[in-house]
Amino acid sequence: MTAIIRNRSVVDDPWQLLRPGDHGRQPAIPLAGDIIVPLTLWRAEREAVSFRAGRIGVWLDSHEDPAVIAEDLRLFGVVAVNFPKFGDGRGYSIARLLRERYGWKGELRAIGDVFRDQLFFLASCGFNSFALRDGEDPREALAAFGDFSDAYQSSVERRLPLFRRRLEKFAQA
Amino acid sequence: MYRYDEIDQRLVEERVAQFRGQTLRFLAGQLSEDDFRPLRLRNGLYIQRYAPMLRVAIPYGLLSSRQLRTLAHIARKWDRGYGHFSTRQNLQYNWPKLEDVPDILAELATVQMHAIQTSGNSVRNITTDHFAGVARDELVDSFVWCELLRQWSTFHPEFSYLPRKFKIAVNGAEADRAATYLHDVGLHAVRNADGEVGFRVIVGGGMGRTPVIGHVMQEFLPWRHLLTYLEAVLRVYNRYGRRDNIHKARIKILVKALTPERFRADAEAEWAYLKDGPSTLTGEEVRRVEERFTRPHYERLAGDDAGYLARLAAEPAFAAWVKRNVQPHKMAGYAAVTLSLKKTGVPPGDATAGQMDAVAGLADRYSQGELRVSHEQNLILADARQSDLHALWQEAKALGLATPNIGLLTNIIACPGGDFCSLANAKSIPVAQAIQERFDRLDYVYDIGELDLNISGCMNSCGHHHVGHIGILGVDKNGEEWYQISIGGNQGLARPGAPAAVGKIIGPSFAREEIPGVIEKLIGVYLDRRESEDERFIDVVWRTGIEPFKERVYDSDHQEQKRRRRSLATA
Numbered sequence: 042m043t044a045i046i047r048n049r050s051v052v053d054d055p056w057q058l059l060r061p062g063d064h065g066r067q068p069a070i071p072l073a074g075d076i077i078v079p080l081t082l083w084r085a086e087r088e089a090v091s092f093r094a095g096r097i098g099v100w101l102d103s104h105e106d107p108a109v110i111a112e113d114l115r116l117f118g119v120v121a122v123n124f125p126k127f128g129d130g131r132g133y134s135i136a137r138l139l140r141e142r143y144g145w146k147g148e149l150r151a152i153g154d155v156f157r158d159q160l161f162f163l164a165s166c167g168f169n170s171f172a173l174r175d176g177e178d179p180r181e182a183l184a185a186f187g188d189f190s191d192a193y194q195s196s197v198e199r200r201l202p203l204f205r206r207r208l209e210k211f212a213q214a
Numbered sequence: 215m216y217r218y219d220e221i222d223q224r225l226v227e228e229r230v231a232q233f234r235g236q237t238l239r240f241l242a243g244q245l246s247e248d249d250f251r252p253l254r255l256r257n258g259l260y261i262q263r264y265a266p267m268l269r270v271a272i273p274y275g276l277l278s279s280r281q282l283r284t285l286a287h288i289a290r291k292w293d294r295g296y297g298h299f300s301t302r303q304n305l306q307y308n309w310p311k312l313e314d315v316p317d318i319l320a321e322l323a324t325v326q327m328h329a330i331q332t333s334g335n336s337v338r339n340i341t342t343d344h345f346a347g348v349a350r351d352e353l354v355d356s357f358v359w360c361e362l363l364r365q366w367s368t369f370h371p372e373f374s375y376l377p378r379k380f381k382i383a384v385n386g387a388e389a390d391r392a393a394t395y396l397h398d399v400g401l402h403a404v405r406n407a408d409g410e411v412g413f414r415v416i417v418g419g420g421m422g423r424t425p426v427i428g429h430v431m432q433e434f435l436p437w438r439h440l441l442t443y444l445e446a447v448l449r450v451y452n453r454y455g456r457r458d459n460i461h462k463a464r465i466k467i468l469v470k471a472l473t474p475e476r477f478r479a480d481a482e483a484e485w486a487y488l489k490d491g492p493s494t495l496t497g498e499e500v501r502r503v504e505e506r507f508t509r510p511h512y513e514r515l516a517g518d519d520a521g522y523l524a525r526l527a528a529e530p531a532f533a534a535w536v537k538r539n540v541q542p543h544k545m546a547g548y549a550a551v552t553l554s555l556k557k558t559g560v561p562p563g564d565a566t567a568g569q570m571d572a573v574a575g576l577a578d579r580y581s582q583g584e585l586r587v588s589h590e591q592n593l594i595l596a597d598a599r600q601s602d603l604h605a606l607w608q609e610a611k612a613l614g615l616a617t618p619n620i621g622l623l624t625n626i627i628a629c630p631g632g633d634f635c636s637l638a639n640a641k642s643i644p645v646a647q648a649i650q651e652r653f654d655r656l657d658y659v660y661d662i663g664e665l666d667l668n669i670s671g672c673m674n675s676c677g678h679h680h681v682g683h684i685g686i687l688g689v690d691k692n693g694e695e696w697y698q699i700s701i702g703g704n705q706g707l708a709r710p711g712a713p714a715a716v717g718k719i720i721g722p723s724f725a726r727e728e729i730p731g732v733i734e735k736l737i738g739v740y741l742d743r744r745e746s747e748d749e750r751f752i753d754v755v756w757r758t759g760i761e762p763f764k765e766r767v768y769d770s771d772h773q774e775q776k777r778r779r780r781s782l783a784t785a
């Protein structure tokens with residue numbers, strides 16, 4: 042099992058991530074175990090995926106629309122969002138939509154080209170689980186959650202923007 | 215100036231620490247070149263042709279004398295003793311060492327400055343009218359709104375990896391001096407019939423390789439909704455803007471692809487979820503930010519200071535400077551002074567550390583310790599007393615900062631170009647200098663009157679060539695530097711109904727040494743055709759079209775020269 046970060050600690054990951062093969066060929070579905078399947082597989086073979094032992098998770102690529110799984114969320118043990126490249130920022134919006142619009146409360150995992158320098162923003166947008174790319178040490182990366190002590194904006198982590206909290210602070214002072 | 219509170223200060227310091235760690239990891243080989251690039255870019259650090267280039271943010275162009283002294287100190291200690299004020303109201307250092315940059319950022323933080331988001335695919339430094347706060351036609355103080363937006367856009371967790379850079383301009387006065395139709399988002403303050411403040415929201419304008427005039431998405435957005443509406447616009451852009459082709463990634467391309475109507479509908483649909491949410495601005499917050507700004511203390515002055523008027527009448531050179539470089543002020547007896555960084559022989563926008571220190575002194579003595587940087591790459595002392603103008607003029611003259619050319623042909627806007635910038639097709643600074651030298655007779659330049667001449671070294675348009683009355687663009691032809699000329703561009707209200715205009719290319723491009731001659735011919739056509747001295751170059755271009763200009767420039771002897779050169783080249 043690989044080590045991932047979940048809720049700010051390093052844990053072994055019970056999930057197996059299935060990625061499509063060449064030319065978008067769907068991956069084989071293992072008979073047992075907890076699996077995270079691509080959204081396309083979920084939509085094509087929902088039945089086959091559901092009636093098997095083991096929990097089910099789904100992952101979205103950065104161009105995919107979380108609205109299509111809004112109704113299915115209760116079936117999943119984890120939802121993951123792929124970052125094909127570090128600079129592809131669509132996953133940040135997807136995470137906020139899953140949390141703030143579609144009400145996903147469970148594990149939300151960032152996968153793909155993910156390393157320590159994104160963790161602070163990813164966490165702000167609602168990710169609580171991080172499978173770092175190969176070669177990154179998750180233990181060392183933990184420090185990145187403390188890169189900043191606060192943030193100006195409203196986000197999943199801090200619903201009230203700083204300006205609303207500032208006023209409270211000033212009111213108390 | 216907005217004065218940081220503890221939290222603002224802490225966040226900037228935390229950023230310095232974060233970047234120090236990233237730089238150390240890079241230097242130790244733990245962070246690859248590819249991974250480090252976007253990280254250093256969002257701290258303003260480019261690797262340029264000859265050395266790294268560090269771009270320091272001057273939020274909305276406002277500086278204190280103390281900050282300017284620190285900029286001078288940095289130029290001396292870590293650079294070669296000068297800096298370059300850019301068209302984006304930033305300051306660029308062209309020679310810092312990579313390993314020194316964390317120390318430079320730490321030094322900046324001591325005076326509440328930083329290089330955050332001065333490049334990279336995030337919301338950039340917000341720009342505004344350089345006469346904010348002192349202009350007579352002001353509706354709101356745009357600095358306050360810029361600062362609210364600065365805080366909102368700084369380290370925005372959702373919008374830090376956009377498809378491309380994102381530039382916002384705010385205009386608080388009636389006249390648009392912030393080019394709101396030529397930014398990714400332009401915000402133009404307006405009042406509705408009930409006297410409430412709101413913003414006209416313009417989306418999808420821009421220069422670059424495909425110049426576009428922006429589309430009005432909201433005629434009147436009440437100020438409370440400013441942040442939630444911008445988040446809706448940015449979310450649509452973040453999710454659907456193109457990421458496969460860097461040249462098609464700006465929001466203007468998305469707006470065009472969807473159509474402005476559809477973009478408006480998509481933004482509205484997104485906004486429906488965000489409107490009235492926690493990011494809705496409050497009156498308390500606007501007041502809090504307002505109160506953290508230092509304010510000039512104005513004396514009650516009569517205006518039309520007698521000593522000043524006497525000097526004006528007696529000294530033509532002083533009067534000429536006042537005419538070009540001094541603007542009226544909303545307070546009687548005060549004026550806004552532009553210090554020109556466009557002296558012939560000096561690259562436009564460059565200032566030495568000595569000049570920076572001296573200007574800081576002028577700001578302290580004559581303008582309450584504050585100054586502004588204009589997108590025309592000049593420095594502005596916004597709160598000078600009329601009675602001080604003569605003394606100020608003499609000091610500025612001694613410093614080489616009193617060239618009376620604001621608004622005139624020799625007040626050239628030019629990007630750093632091929633001398634410094636690795637993206638350049640051609641040099642821009644020597645072109646600016648050659649033009650300034652050709653037109654060094656001031657009375658002639660006065661006679662020509664108002665004329666914006668802008669030069670960019672490549673399609674990225676940092677020199678705003680599209681909106682120059684005359685625009686010059688460096689192009690690459692088989693590895694050689696050539697220049698394309700356009701005329702008829704304008705920033706800000708061009709004519710009634712035309713918020714801004716993009717210049718038209720007059721024809722095939724020219725070699726560098728031909729440029730001053732071409733400009734002379736363009737000016738010649740103008741002088742022949744103008745109906746009065748009030749008719750500006752740009753007015754004549756609009757009235758006659760570009761044909762007469764084209765004819766003169768591409769006349770037979772020009773063709774002849776070209777043929778000769780070609781036959782020489784092939785010989």
Ligand code: SF4
Pocket residue numbers: 629630631632635636637638639670671672673674675676677
């Ligand atoms: S316009 Fe081109 S050459 Fe000039 S500074 Fe911008 S990128 Fe560099």
